[in-house]
Amino acid sequence: LQASAFQNFDGTADATNIGVSGVxxxxxxxxxxxxxxxxxxxxxxxxxxxxxxxxxxxNLNLLKNTRALTATSNTTWWNTLFSSSQIYDSTIKTKTGVSAMNFSFVAYVPLNAEVGHEIPIQLKGQSSQAYGNIGTDDYNTIISQANYITKQSDLGKTIRISAPIQIGSKYKTFDTALADTDSVTVRQVSGISGLVYSKLKLEIGSTATPHMPSASEVTVADxxxxxxxxxxxxxxxxxxxxxxxxxxxxxxxxxxxxxxxxxxxxxxxxxxxxxxxxxxxxxxxxxxxxxxxxxxxxxxxxxxxxxxxxxxx
Structure with a gap:
């Protein structure tokens, strides 16, 4: 019996069984x-x-500047937490062969947060026509809204949450939606204050993987x-x-x-x-x-x- 390759040259895991054959x-x-x-x-x-x-x-991150970037929610509905100028990376437009995507982030839940309420955060990608008006759904390309409900055990804790990315209604595939994505913004959905967000990650695939920087920012240490x-x-x-x-x-x-x-x-x-x-x-x-x-x-x-x-x- 011999061990098979552990990892491919592109950084993906080799699914070959190690050391044992058969069922x-x-x-x-x-x-x-x-x-x-x-x-x-x-x-x-x-x-x-x-x-x-x-x-x-x-996986590598499709957003930039996420290594140390943080934002705290306030009482303003639809307040922008992370602007497109902070996190948008134009290389997202070149991604092809995409069948699923995932958005994940870390959230600190304050002790006074209300149990039973959703974590109110939304990621929205839009075409160039939507510049200056991120609330206009007509120009959505990709969108994700966390439906995580706060539990008693979350209070005073830092938790990691993920949610699937949906394709805008005008697009049939992720490839066409991404090719038309000229901005990515993250904002709060309601006026719940005191939530601290960090470690944003937008990635290809249906499973959220640990936080990583973008391809232009990553180092061996990551x-x-x-x-x-x-x-x-x-x-x-x-x-x-x-x-x-x-x-x-x-x-x-x-x-x-x-x-x-x-x-x-x-x-x-x-x-x-x-x-x-x-x-x-x-x-x-x-x-x-x-x-x-x-x-x-x-x-x-x-x-x-x-x-x-x-x-x-």
Whole structure:
């Protein structure tokens, strides 16, 4: 048994099972090899997997200036929280092949917030005809409104909320809507004051992934630092269910914002640049391309010990 590639050159996770072939039984009967049950991959900023734990590799942000930008709601209905001049990135117009999008953000809920009320925030993308009048729905291209209802347990807490993006009524696809999006504004829907918003993220896909900057702003430090592997047959896995190892980060593609290359698999004939991570089932790194290799750990997967090697020179 051998470990497969952990991550592709574009920064997306490789869904190939790790170390185990075939279908294995799960605790409540039946069989499964699906994510969340067996052979799963996770990512984190810390060696114990607790900081920024996610089982979905984070997408880049389609909004700019979101790393430290914050806004606090006031008593004015439809008050602009984040103006288009602050967060709009024109590269949104070039996105194609988009079948779903998601809007997420962090909100601090004050202790005096009213339980049972919606978090009143809306993202609105519009065409150039809507400049100066963001309230005009005739020019909507994309829109999202969080329908999250405040709970008692949210008071005094900072929570993360996500909501799907809808296409404006005049558009049939996300591609055509995005191509016509000349502004993106975020505003409060009602006059509930004291909510503090930050870490805005607009991304492609139906699942909200951890906050990241835009492609033009991202650095190596923004990406997860560790990759975790789990061969435990268990749903709803936690960070403690994973074996954590450093992720080799090399560089960022200046055009796409993706890592290149990151974790590389077991193909010994492949040239491995400095910073790449490879794996094999031998305690020796012999067989890999020339260079200086450092063993960074191992994991027992099934009945096989897989060794992880980082090229340092």
């Amino acid at each position: 294995l039984p799960i605790a409540n009967g039946g069989t499964s090899t699906s994510d969340g049950v067996i052979n799963t991959i996770a990512y984190s900023n810390s060696a114990d997997g607790t900081d920024g734990f996610t089982t979905v590799y984070p 990406y997860p630092k560790y990759v975790g592997f789990s061969n435990i047959i268990k749903p709803n896995k936690k960070s403690s269910d994973y074996k954590w190892l450093p992720m080799g980060l090399v560089s960022i593609d200046s055009t796409t914002g993706s890592l290149k290359p990151a974790v590389i698999g077991i193909d010994c004939a492949q040239a491995h640049p400095v910073g790449s991570v490879v794996s094999n089932n031998s305690s020796s790194s012999s067989g890999y391309s020339t260079g200086k290799w450092e063993n960074i750990g191992s994991a027992v997967i099934g009945s096989t010990t897989i060794y992880y090697w980082l090229r340092t020179a």
